[in-house]
Amino acid sequence: MLALARSERKAARVLPRGAVAALAGITALWLSSCTTEAPAPGDEPHIGGEANLQLPDLGSVSFLGLPGDILLGLGLIVCALGLGFGLMTYTQLKRMPAHAAMREISELIYTTCKTYLKQQGKFLLLLWAFIAAIIIVYYLFLVGFSVGKTSIVILFSLIGMAGSYGVAWYGIRVNTFANSRTAHAALSGKPYSSHDIPLRSGMSIGMVLISVELAMMLIILVFLPGEIAGACFIGFAIGESLGASALRIAGGIFTKIADIGADLMKIVFKIKEDDARNPGVIADCVGDNAGDSVGPSADGFETYGVTGVALITFILLGVPEVSMQVTLLVWLFVIRAVMVVASGISYYVNAALARAKYRNAMEMDFEKPLTSLVWITSAVCIATTFLTSALLLGSLGDGLWWKLSLIVSCGTLAGALIPELVKVFTSTNARHTQEVVVSANKGGASLGILSGLVAGNFSAYWLGIAIAGLMAIAYWISTLGLATLMLAPAVFAFGLVAFGFLGMGPVTIAVDSYGPVTDNAQSVFELSTIEEMPGAREELAAEFGHEPDFERAKYFLEANDGAGNTFKATAKPVLIGTAVVGATTMIFSIMMGLTGGLETDVEKLSLLHAPFLLGLIVGGAVIYWFTGASIQAVTTGAYRAVEFIGANIKLDGVTKASAEDSSKVVQICTQYAQRGMLNIFLGIFFATLAFAFVEPFFFIGYLIAMALFGLYQAIFMANAGGAWDNAKKIVEVDLDGKGTPLHDATIVGDTVGDPYKDTSSVALNPVIKFTTLFGLLAVELAVLLEYQNGALLTGVLAAVFLVASMYFVYRSFYGMRINEPLDVIKGELAAPDPEHAPV
Numbered sequence: 001m002l003a004l005a006r007s008e009r010k011a012a013r014v015l016p017r018g019a020v021a022a023l024a025g026i027t028a029l030w031l032s033s034c035t036t037e038a039p040a041p042g043d044e045p046h047i048g049g050e051a052n053l054q055l056p057d058l059g060s061v062s063f064l065g066l067p068g069d070i071l072l073g074l075g076l077i078v079c080a081l082g083l084g085f086g087l088m089t090y091t092q093l094k095r096m097p098a099h100a101a102m103r104e105i106s107e108l109i110y111t112t113c114k115t116y117l118k119q120q121g122k123f124l125l126l127l128w129a130f131i132a133a134i135i136i137v138y139y140l141f142l143v144g145f146s147v148g149k150t151s152i153v154i155l156f157s158l159i160g161m162a163g164s165y166g167v168a169w170y171g172i173r174v175n176t177f178a179n180s181r182t183a184h185a186a187l188s189g190k191p192y193s194s195h196d197i198p199l200r201s202g203m204s205i206g207m208v209l210i211s212v213e214l215a216m217m218l219i220i221l222v223f224l225p226g227e228i229a230g231a232c233f234i235g236f237a238i239g240e241s242l243g244a245s246a247l248r249i250a251g252g253i254f255t256k257i258a259d260i261g262a263d264l265m266k267i268v269f270k271i272k273e274d275d276a277r278n279p280g281v282i283a284d285c286v287g288d289n290a291g292d293s294v295g296p297s298a299d300g301f302e303t304y305g306v307t308g309v310a311l312i313t314f315i316l317l318g319v320p321e322v323s324m325q326v327t328l329l330v331w332l333f334v335i336r337a338v339m340v341v342a343s344g345i346s347y348y349v350n351a352a353l354a355r356a357k358y359r360n361a362m363e364m365d366f367e368k369p370l371t372s373l374v375w376i377t378s379a380v381c382i383a384t385t386f387l388t389s390a391l392l393l394g395s396l397g398d399g400l401w402w403k404l405s406l407i408v409s410c411g412t413l414a415g416a417l418i419p420e421l422v423k424v425f426t427s428t429n430a431r432h433t434q435e436v437v438v439s440a441n442k443g444g445a446s447l448g449i450l451s452g453l454v455a456g457n458f459s460a461y462w463l464g465i466a467i468a469g470l471m472a473i474a475y476w477i478s479t480l481g482l483a484t485l486m487l488a489p490a491v492f493a494f495g496l497v498a499f500g501f502l503g504m505g506p507v508t509i510a511v512d513s514y515g516p517v518t519d520n521a522q523s524v525f526e527l528s529t530i531e532e533m534p535g536a537r538e539e540l541a542a543e544f545g546h547e548p549d550f551e552r553a554k555y556f557l558e559a560n561d562g563a564g565n566t567f568k569a570t571a572k573p574v575l576i577g578t579a580v581v582g583a584t585t586m587i588f589s590i591m592m593g594l595t596g597g598l599e600t601d602v603e604k605l606s607l608l609h610a611p612f613l614l615g616l617i618v619g620g621a622v623i624y625w626f627t628g629a630s631i632q633a634v635t636t637g638a639y640r641a642v643e644f645i646g647a648n649i650k651l652d653g654v655t656k657a658s659a660e661d662s663s664k665v666v667q668i669c670t671q672y673a674q675r676g677m678l679n680i681f682l683g684i685f686f687a688t689l690a691f692a693f694v695e696p697f698f699f700i701g702y703l704i705a706m707a708l709f710g711l712y713q714a715i716f717m718a719n720a721g722g723a724w725d726n727a728k729k730i731v732e733v734d735l736d737g738k739g740t741p742l743h744d745a746t747i748v749g750d751t752v753g754d755p756y757k758d759t760s761s762v763a764l765n766p767v768i769k770f771t772t773l774f775g776l777l778a779v780e781l782a783v784l785l786e787y788q789n790g791a792l793l794t795g796v797l798a799a800v801f802l803v804a805s806m807y808f809v810y811r812s813f814y815g816m817r818i819n820e821p822l823d824v825i826k827g828e829l830a831a832p833d834p835e836h837a838p839v
Contacts, residue, residue, distance in 0.1 A: 051139060051153060053230030053316045058221065061326040063392050068330040073222050075214065075337035082211030082340050082506070089204035090174055096197070097543070098180040099187075099536070101528035106180035109285045109520065112666055113172045116254070116290055121165060123674055124246050127681055128161060131242055131774070134689075135235070138781045142788070145231075152228055153235035160239025160305070163216060164298040167209045168247055171297035172289040174201050175513065179520035182560075186525070186553035188544050192358040194560050195366050196351070198517035199373075202510030203347050207340070209297060210505045213304045214336055221333065230316075234776070237309040241773050244302035245766040248295040249630065249680055252759035254673035255291025256634045258283035259758075260751045261641030261665065267744050269651060273732070274526035277654055279661035280645045283669050285523045290673075291758050292516035292568060296575075299766055300509045303578050304502050306769050308336070310585035311495045317592050318487040331392050332499070335385060335408065342384045343506040346377035366563035367427065370511050371419075374570075377507040378416035382409045385503070400485075403477050407493050410470040411500020411581075415508060418577065419570030421466055425459040426569040426722030428562045428730050432458070436727035436749065437735075437742070444741070445748035448727065452749055456720025456756075460712045463719075467577050467711075471497055487598060488588060495585035501578040512571035515564035522557040529655055555733065562729040569722035572762055576714040579765040580707045586772045587703050590779055594696050604697040611698035615691070618698075619705025622687060623713055626680060626767060627760045629812035633676025634755040639818050641668050672816075679812040686805035688771050692778035693798035699779050703772055710768050714761040721757025724749040 059067035066074075098106070135153050139145040145153075178201035185193035220232045262280035265271060274281050311332060319325050354369040386405045393401035425432045432455040440448030474493040482489035502508070530536050531550050540548040595601050607613050648661050692699045728746040731737040786794045 051143075051145070051149075051231040051234050053233075053313065055221065055226035055229040055316070055329075056322045056326050057226065058326055058330060061323055061330065063330060063334075068326055069222050072218055072330060072333055075218050075333060076222075078337040078340050079211040079215035079218070082207040082214075082344070085344060086204045086208035086211070089200050089207075090177070093174065093177045093181060093197070093201060093204070096177075096181040096185075098184040099528065099530060099540070101530055101533060101536075102180040102183050102524050105285075105524045105527045106176045106520070108282065109179070109289065109524075110172065110176035112282065112286045112663075113176065113289050113294075116286060116666070116670055117165075117169055117172070117294070119670060119674070120247060120250060123250070123677070124161060124165065124243060127246055128157070128239070128242060130682075130685055131157065131238060134774075134777060134781070135238075138777060138784075142781065142784055149228065149231055152231045156232045156235030157239035157242070159216070160236040160241070160302075161243040162239075163212060163305075164240045164243030164247065164301050167205075167212060167301045168294040168298040170208055171205045171293045171513065174204050175289055175293045175517050175520065177201070178517045179524050182517055182521035183525040183528070183553075183557065186521070186556045187540055187548045187550075189546065189549055189552060190360065190362060191364045191366070191556045191560070192355070192361065194518075194521070194556050195354070195358070195364065195369060195563075198514045198521070198560070198564070199351075199370070199510060201517050202513035203506060205293075205297060205513045206300075206506030206509035207344065209301050209509055210304060210340055210343075213301050214333075214340065217305065217308055218333060221329070233309045233312060234773075237306050238770075238773050238777070240298075240302040240305050241766060241770040244295075244298040245763070245770045246677060246681065247298040248766045249759075249763040250673040250677040251287075251290040251295040252755075252763050253630060253633045253637065253676045254669045255284075255287030256754040256759050257637035257641055257669045257672055258287035258665065259754050260634070260638040261645055261669075263747055263751050263754075264638075264642055265645055265649065267747055268646065269649065270739060271651070272526070272738070274523040276527045276529055276656040277649065277651055278645065279649060279657040280641060280665050281523060281527060281657070282662040283641070283665040285520055285527075286666060287669065288516045288519045288523075292519070293513060295762060296509065296512050296571065299575060299762070300505065300512075302766060302769065303575055303582070304505055306586075306773065307495070307498045307502055307578060307582040308332075310582050310589070311492075311499060313589045314492055314495055314585050315486075317589060317597075318492065319485060320487075321485070324485055327393070327396070331389065331404070334392060335388055335499075335503070338384050338388050339381050339503040340506065342380045343377055343504055346373065346380045346504075346507065347510070349380075350376050366560045367423075367429070367566060370514065370563060370567050371423075373507060374416050374419055374504075374511065377504045378412055381412045381503045385409055385412065385500075398481055403480055403482065404496065407474045407477050407496045408500040408503065410474045411497040412503045413500075414467065414470050414497070414577065415501050415504050415574055417466060417470075418463060418573050419511075419567070421462050422459065422570045422573055422719060422722070423566055424462070425455045425719045426726055427566045428726045428734070430723075430726075433723045433726045434730065436723050437730050437746065440727065440745040440749065441742050445745040448724070448745050448749040449752055452720045452724040452727070452753060455723040456716040456718075459719035460716040463573055463577075463715050464712060467581075471581065487592075491585055491588040494581050498578045498581035498585070501574055501581070508571055508574055511567040515561075515568035518557070518561045518564035522554075522561050525554065525557055527656070532655070558729065558733045562726055562733060565722065565725045565729060569718060569725075569757065572718040572757070572765075573715050576711060576718075576761070576765045576768075579768045580711045583703065583707045583768055583772045586769075586776065587700060587707075590696075590700060590703070590776060593780065594700070594783070601697075605700065609697055611695040612701040615695075615698040615701025615703075616705040618691065619702040619707075620709040622684070622702075623706055623709040623764070625809060625812075626684070626764070627713060627717070629680050629683070629809075629816075630676065630760045630763060631755045632812060632816050633672055633679075634759055636816050636818050637669060637672030637676070638751075639820075640672065641665055644668060676812070676816060679808045679816065683805050683808035683812060684767060684771060685774070686801045686808065688774050689778050690798050690801035690805055692775060693782040693785075693794045693801060696779050696783060699775060699782075703775055706768055706771055710764040714764040717756040717761035719757075721753030721755075721761070724753030725757065 058069040389401040439451040478489040478493035
């Protein structure tokens, strides 16, 4: 107790009163837990958790005349084909024509992206050291794993992290090839190529990402000994979740610092979009890749893997019969492989239809072929799910094949239905988005922002109802006899819904990756200054057979960017929905361990158990802290970027900003991205440990609240931001209103929406999954320590971890502030500088 008292006195010196009050509340909760009876002999907790799970012999059951492990091994052929598709497309993009000035800009963007990724790689290793320390302490010293088995968990955590990092790197390489090729293709005077190139790029990323992830999991399933599979999977999932969280959060902060810094200059200096004289534009282009390519690639990789690990864990824990375990595992991963093939077929079918309709067209709606791709893929995936299930499970009786197919199809349908609902609130054709423009026309930025908030809130309602409805159908189907095969069939059904969400993963990633290419293409066109380049018109006329129309090319690029904005928005709720539904399955795994397979202490999973209710409240609080901390990092970083750009921008006598000034803006973005990320990650890391050590059922409530609060916060913020972004696009493209007061008002709305949609909302997905995955380890560690050493030690450690978490929370509040004295502002108001007036 003396150690605990000292911890509280130290907290009082460095933390605000609210933090001390929270610590006192946690202490009281821990003291109440100390009054419970000590564990009786024989009540030893299940130590080692998921790392102890053993795979059954997958060859013990045959399918279509083939042992299960052989059938899964054939899935590696599908992975090889997916990789081949991705690499073939990569080569095609590389060989496509692009004007030398445009290639130069895209290579500059890639070179700067490489520098950023190298810094992020070093940062990731630092964060990984915290996770590795917990793994070693728990598995090696407390559980008693051998050095070899502990090393397997460590090794696969590195492999998982490297996977997230590697696909992110591949994503920016492909996208930075595609951006200059898209910009060049727009000069042809026809829109089709400006659509085809970004979609090829996106499919290349999607196919490589899903194929690599699936191959890694199949290798663990088929080739590694079953007794170490649990250790491989848990290490792999934690590593890829860590990688995705760091890259998503830091990338989201980076990109919005740069985006806001560049955008606000348009208002202050009345310059055009992506003006080459603006030192913030290169940083903005790098940010498009850091936030909208690196982040989603790592996030998609991790989401696909973690959902698979969650379902494997459920099957091994919740299905008692070994032959049924094998059947479900083989079925699950064969379906995954078949859906990769289905996605590839759907892409080729849609590409043929789009080429026939638009190849020689002079105008096109860029959203239509993307929409048809999503629906064709959903339909083909549903059909192949039923067909494959009938072949593999048809002999089992009781209609198991069609029941499981229907449940998976609920998720696959959601993958197409959710984008349609998102478009209602974010598309340039949507009435809600147009309402933002109408509001801003008379009410300025103020009413425009309010209309965007309305769109975000309404979207959360409709998407929440849609997700709940599809999950309800899955639950109903799970009541039709699945309880004879497994514990908690509803939880398995929810996991399969998440599985279905990701079935069309290559296409989901493709339409998401479409956005950063179209955004960059617009910037590459402007930064190349090709319109003023001597001899460029003649050179392009010789290539295309006609005089290039630069204004028409810019129109296509602007309109295509609007479609990219819409489909970037559609992928976000799919990923956050998967995170929440998948987290449900992982939380069930924790419940199984704490209740001895739902045999004891089940009554503590109730609002009548006070710690569980308190956990629900605290989980919501952490979601709101995370939102504020990530936006605070963007706000301060953008302030510093605006401050530097405003002081150093040169508009007379130059055509481009200096490389030194552009590099300085990139440096500012990187600095604040990493500072913000460090506070956020360590705040979450220590909070997870603290709340797991307070009381296990408190921690379950905490995880549930993070998932539910995070779902609605993410949907609201993503779609409000999407509405503001495309409202600006309507003014620029449809109304030709650049440089008007209405344009300025929508720019302000867009800068508010930037951290909403591309920082906070998107990062909630990996944060929820990382907290849940790391929580598996943390709560096992807490339960084991309490069993071995009593509640005093775990209570003291809970207090210490909470102090550490709140220290970083405090830093995110006050260490990241701008800290500009009001006296300075008063002086500026007294003698304003008209060139650098506040926006």
